[in-house]
Amino acid sequence: MKLAVFLIATVLGLALGLRLTSPAQNRTEATKPAEFAAPTESMLSFKAVEKPLLRWSDVESTNLTNYVANLRAIGCPEEVIRDVLRDEVKRILGKKFALTMSSTNVPIVPSQRMEFRSREHARMLTAVDSTLYNDLGIEREAFDTFFFTAAQEHEILRANALYPRISTDPSDPASVEQARQNKIARHKYLAGFLSPELLEYYALAREGEAHRVAAFLRAMQPTQQEFLNVFRALNNQDATFQNGRFSPELETRLKAALGPERFAKLVALKGSD
Amino acid sequence: LGILPVALAGLLIGYVLAVAVSSLRPAREALSVAPNSNEPSSASATKEHPEAQPMGLRWQNIDSQDYLQLAGNLRAIGCPESVITSIVCGRVTALYRARIEKVRNPLAKYWSSSVERSTSETEVAKLVQERDKLLTQLGLYTVSDSSSAELGDEKRAQIQQALLHFPAQRLGPSSTPEEQGQARANRKARIDYLSDYLSPEELLNYRMYEDGQGHAIEFLTRNVQLTPEEFKKVFLAIDNEDLTQTGGKLRPELEARLKEALGPERYGEYEESHRINNVVLYDFAKQFKLTSEQVGQLKQLRTSFSNAPMNRENTLAYKDAVGQVLKNSSAVQRFFSSPLFYRVPTSSQPASGVLPGK
Numbered sequence: 001m002k003l004a005v006f007l008i009a010t011v012l013g014l015a016l017g018l019r020l021t022s023p024a025q026n027r028t029e030a031t032k033p034a035e036f037a038a039p040t041e042s043m044l045s046f047k048a049v050e051k052p053l054l055r056w057s058d059v060e061s062t063n064l065t066n067y068v069a070n071l072r073a074i075g076c077p078e079e080v081i082r083d084v085l086r087d088e089v090k091r092i093l094g095k096k097f098a099l100t101m102s103s104t105n106v107p108i109v110p111s112q113r114m115e116f117r118s119r120e121h122a123r124m125l126t127a128v129d130s131t132l133y134n135d136l137g138i139e140r141e142a143f144d145t146f147f148f149t150a151a152q153e154h155e156i157l158r159a160n161a162l163y164p165r166i167s168t169d170p171s172d173p174a175s176v177e178q179a180r181q182n183k184i185a186r187h188k189y190l191a192g193f194l195s196p197e198l199l200e201y202y203a204l205a206r207e208g209e210a211h212r213v214a215a216f217l218r219a220m221q222p223t224q225q226e227f228l229n230v231f232r233a234l235n236n237q238d239a240t241f242q243n244g245r246f247s248p249e250l251e252t253r254l255k256a257a258l259g260p261e262r263f264a265k266l267v268a269l270k271g272s273d
Numbered sequence: 274l275g276i277l278p279v280a281l282a283g284l285l286i287g288y289v290l291a292v293a294v295s296s297l298r299p300a301r302e303a304l305s306v307a308p309n310s311n312e313p314s315s316a317s318a319t320k321e322h323p324e325a326q327p328m329g330l331r332w333q334n335i336d337s338q339d340y341l342q343l344a345g346n347l348r349a350i351g352c353p354e355s356v357i358t359s360i361v362c363g364r365v366t367a368l369y370r371a372r373i374e375k376v377r378n379p380l381a382k383y384w385s386s387s388v389e390r391s392t393s394e395t396e397v398a399k400l401v402q403e404r405d406k407l408l409t410q411l412g413l414y415t416v417s418d419s420s421s422a423e424l425g426d427e428k429r430a431q432i433q434q435a436l437l438h439f440p441a442q443r444l445g446p447s448s449t450p451e452e453q454g455q456a457r458a459n460r461k462a463r464i465d466y467l468s469d470y471l472s473p474e475e476l477l478n479y480r481m482y483e484d485g486q487g488h489a490i491e492f493l494t495r496n497v498q499l500t501p502e503e504f505k506k507v508f509l510a511i512d513n514e515d516l517t518q519t520g521g522k523l524r525p526e527l528e529a530r531l532k533e534a535l536g537p538e539r540y541g542e543y544e545e546s547h548r549i550n551n552v553v554l555y556d557f558a559k560q561f562k563l564t565s566e567q568v569g570q571l572k573q574l575r576t577s578f579s580n581a582p583m584n585r586e587n588t589l590a591y592k593d594a595v596g597q598v599l600k601n602s603s604a605v606q607r608f609f610s611s612p613l614f615y616r617v618p619t620s621s622q623p624a625s626g627v628l629p630g631k
Contacts, residue, residue, distance in 0.1 A: 111491055
């Protein structure tokens with residue numbers, strides 16, 4: 001009899017204990033993250049983590065700052081945090097984008113609709129980036145590219161954060177000067193991390209110099225070497241072509257860069273423009 | 274009375290045992306993941322997580338270089354599928370992005386030949402294909418976040434399912450008729466599948482903008498300025514068909530459908546716009562951003578000049594009049610660079626060619 005009572009009591013105790021210590025997942029169903037309407041202030045303000053993180057449901061949070069903190073607390077690498085939060089923020093901001101795309105003023109003709117959608121989508125992505133990198137302080141991604149290593153890309157990101165590109169207003173000389181100063185500062189900063197050759201590729205590929213050289217050499221179909229030589233020749237030079245001539249200094253530099261024959265072709269092409 | 278202490282002792286022992294078991298459970302759950310499965314298997318997991326900690330989640334205990342293992346580990350700790358997709362997809366995408374970046378020289382377009390550019394593009398396309406194949410194999414292929422955004426997550430998930438079951442095939446100029454036929458059959462199957470989930474209007478939009486020949490049909494009718502309603506009618510009439518043209522015409526059955534959709538008058542305009550000299554004139558107009566008024570004036574001048582005797586005086590007058598209309602010396606130079614622009618052939622032939630289609 002006593003043995004039976006003991007066994008029943010043990011089973012009851014076991015059941016009670018298991019119920020009281022059951023995993024968070026089972027007990028937090030009711031507090032699952034609600035659907036986001038938009039990344040509001042309350043989703044971004046930090047609230048201290050108080051409970052142990054045993055299941056994913058303990059890690060995720062409708063408060064994005066907490067979500068990031070929880071992911072960091074379990075040792076999640078930055079790239080995983082970025083992937084998770086990017087999709088989360090996209091999901092939130094995507095609702096507004098979806099609303100815009102379902103409005104009646106979206107063009108019917110495919111190419112116009114695509115243009116409209118691309119514009120709206122780009123606006124959404126800018127907002128996503130701002131939330132991730134400015135509001136949540138997540139590190140921007142840097143990876144190996146054709147010219148640069150991930151570490152060099154990281155420094156390029158840093159240069160752009162320290163001395164940002166600013167949109168210039170041609171009628172405001174101060175903004176033009178500020179943009180110029182920032183560009184020089186980026187170059188100086190990166191000179192500490194990139195070789196002279198890589199600095200040239202940086203200027204060409206990331207600072208719009210290649211586009212400038214290509215416009216200058218329009219219809220010349222240059223070789224890689226000619227293109228690079230002309231880029232160097234144009235450095236700090238006034239590229240105006242007037243009355244069939246460049247400035248004497250630029251003419252000398254371009255002749256050296258292209259050779260006399262190709263220089264003559266350039267002059268002929270400029271003349272026919 | 275003797276029973277009460279026994280019962281209490283039993284209760285206490287049971288409770289202590291339960292608490293002890295529970296404290297071990299989270300670590301065991303984070304550990305116990307069988308490869309390619311949602312079911313726990315402590316044997317395989319012990320090998321996967323040698324440094325597991327008994328208390329709390331640690332990423333190092335969840336992470337794996339094997340994508341399926343990683344997904345399984347995440348599932349085992351209750352991670353929602355959408356987050357698993359973000360993590361695994363993010364990892365695959367990052368891997369391929371790095372590989373693509375290594376072959377794509379951003380400056381090559383300024384000095385490479387078209388053959389060199391094409392070689393590099395082919396290499397990039399191969400990597401993209403390889404990435405998409407891997408994502409599809411992992412069951413993670415996702416439609417882009419801008420596509421069909423207005424439909425919401427659930428319907429977009431169905432689109433994803435449709436694409437997984439009946440994949441869209443990229444067609445090129447070298448695609449065989451069989452490949453083209455297969456691509457059309459798959460598309461038809463996707464649309465049939467989606468008709469159970471999307472409203473007729475949603476399905477039409479999906480067909481026109483995401484998964485159909487909307488762009489090819491826009492190209493076909495580009496010089497007749499269709500109204501939105503006309504565009505829809507034309508689309509419904511000839512979508513998912515072979516839009517190859519012979520002598521400027523689609524196959525007779527499709528031409529008949531097009532005529533019915535547009536009505537005789539508008540179809541006449543469409544036919545007129547397809548004459549070779551008009552096709553080149555409209556493309557010229559697009560290139561130099563001419564207004565429809567300018568195009569009309571050029572057409573009139575061209576007809577008058579073509580009917581007038583060809584002599585120096587008439588030619589100069591023609592050039593002068595075109596210059597007045599275009600007000601752009603490069604455009605005038607281009608216009609007079611080929612008789613296709615400045616003359617109406619005696620028997621105006623319709624344009625021929627193959628339209629870009631899916």
